[in-house]
Amino acid sequence: MIARTLAALFLLPFLAIPTMAAQCGGDFQTFIAAISREAQAEGVSQAVIAQALGGVSQDQAVLAFDRRQRGTFNKTFEQYVATRVGPARIKRARVMMQRHAALLSRVEQRFGVPPQILVAIWTLETDNGGDMGKQPVFRVLATMAHDCRRTELFQRELLAALKIVHRGDLPLSEMVGAYAGEIGQTQFLPSSYIKYGVDFDGNGHVDLRRSLPDVLASTANLLKVNGWKAGAPYEEGTPNFEVLREWNRAVVYRKTIAYFADQLAGQ
Numbered sequence: 001m002i003a004r005t006l007a008a009l010f011l012l013p014f015l016a017i018p019t020m021a022a023q024c025g026g027d028f029q030t031f032i033a034a035i036s037r038e039a040q041a042e043g044v045s046q047a048v049i050a051q052a053l054g055g056v057s058q059d060q061a062v063l064a065f066d067r068r069q070r071g072t073f074n075k076t077f078e079q080y081v082a083t084r085v086g087p088a089r090i091k092r093a094r095v096m097m098q099r100h101a102a103l104l105s106r107v108e109q110r111f112g113v114p115p116q117i118l119v120a121i122w123t124l125e126t127d128n129g130g131d132m133g134k135q136p137v138f139r140v141l142a143t144m145a146h147d148c149r150r151t152e153l154f155q156r157e158l159l160a161a162l163k164i165v166h167r168g169d170l171p172l173s174e175m176v177g178a179y180a181g182e183i184g185q186t187q188f189l190p191s192s193y194i195k196y197g198v199d200f201d202g203n204g205h206v207d208l209r210r211s212l213p214d215v216l217a218s219t220a221n222l223l224k225v226n227g228w229k230a231g232a233p234y235e236e237g238t239p240n241f242e243v244l245r246e247w248n249r250a251v252v253y254r255k256t257i258a259y260f261a262d263q264l265a266g267q
Contacts (some may be wrong), residue, residue: 002084004126013237020081021038021151021152021155021156022034022035022038022145022151024145024146024147024148024151025146025147025148028057028058028142028146030051031142032053032056032144033145034140035053035142035145035155035158035159036053038159038161039154039159042159042163043056043163043166043192044159044162044163044166045166048162048165048166048172049162051165051172052138052161052162052165052172053138053142053184054173055161056138056139056142057139057144058139058143058144058146059140059143062135062139062140062143062144062179063143063144063147066144066179066180067181073250073252073253074253077252077255077256079252080184080252080256081252081255081256081259084124084256084260085124085256085259085260085263086208088262089123089127090263090264092123092128092261093119093120093122093123093128093260093264094264095117096122096128097115097116097119097264100212100216101115103212103213103216104118104119104216107200107213107216107217107220108220108230110217111220111221111224111228112224112228112229112230112231113220113223113224113228114158114261114265116260116261116262116264116265116266117223117234117257117261118216118219118220119261119264120257120258120260120261121186121219121247121257122185122186122216122219124257124260125185125186125187126184126185126186126187128185129185129212129215132176132178132183132184132185132187132209133176133177133179133182133187134176135176135177135178135179135181136175136176137161137167137175137176137177137181137183137190138158138161138175140178140179140180141154141157141158141161141180141190142158142208143158143178144157144181145157145158154181156191156192157181157189157191158190159183160189160190160191160193160194161175161181161190162181163190163194163231164183164190164193165260167205168205169193169197169205169206169207169237170183170205170207170209172211174209176227182234183208183209184208184209184215185208185209185212185231186208186215186218186219186235189216192222193206193208193218196218196221196222196225197214197218197221198214198215198217198218198221199214199219200214200216200218201213201214201237206218208242221245222247223243223244223247223258224248226246227239227242227243228240228243229243234258234261235258236251236254236258241254241258244257244258252258
């Protein structure tokens with residue numbers, strides 16, 4: 001699974017900054033109590049807050065992992081792509097393109113994003129849902145929000161994660177993800193889940209863990225909303241390549257998406 005801590009910070013515009021942010025640092029339970037009040041003020045039920053944050057503790061391993069990831073995207077493209085796009089991955093991704101061709105076609109018709117881009121992202125992020133992370137999302141986000149380096153960012157994500165449970169998209173037991181709180185088969189931050197999630201299977205919920213129609217449509221929706229042009233090229237220097245910046249600002253990662261997509265398209 002790709003180290004997503006830094007990448008996650010580059011994903012998408014976030015929800016509005018809380019008007020009364022909880023004070024970072026200091027006593028952790030005092031911080032949780034302040035966040036809980038903010039969540040309740042934003043409409044999250046007391047039951048959800050209690051279930052998600054009751055007994056939550058700090059995770060020093062999360063902070064240590066975050067600090068280790070600073071150089072993730074400092075490799076050259078050649079160095080990076082060699083570790084991310086190999087024959088086995090290309091083969092599996094091509095199988096996925098064929099297996100889900102009808103769904104990918106419907107997504108492209110609605111959002112204008114070609115199958116190879118979506119499958120490249122889906123494969124790079126979690127190996128097509130095979131590795132979505134095992135970290136408890138609320139413990140991760142509470143830990144990162146309490147840390148004063150990027151507290152406003154992660155307070156927003158913590159509130160968004162509570163809203164995902166509150167509106168019934170995922171149960172608390174399914175709020176498991178990566179080391180920056182990313183969720184699902186294409187690793188959405190909670191705020192992105194709320195903003196771009198699409199109920200493409202029509203069951204009344206946005207499920208980015210188990211519903212592949214929701215996963216692919218939501219990923220395409222993120223790109224479309226941020227300016228993706230259907231039928232246009234996506235290599236470096238093109239407008240669509242800049243749209244991929246909303247997925248990840250790192251040029252080397254965007255170049256890897258484009259390269260992988262070209263392999264899947266037979267170019």
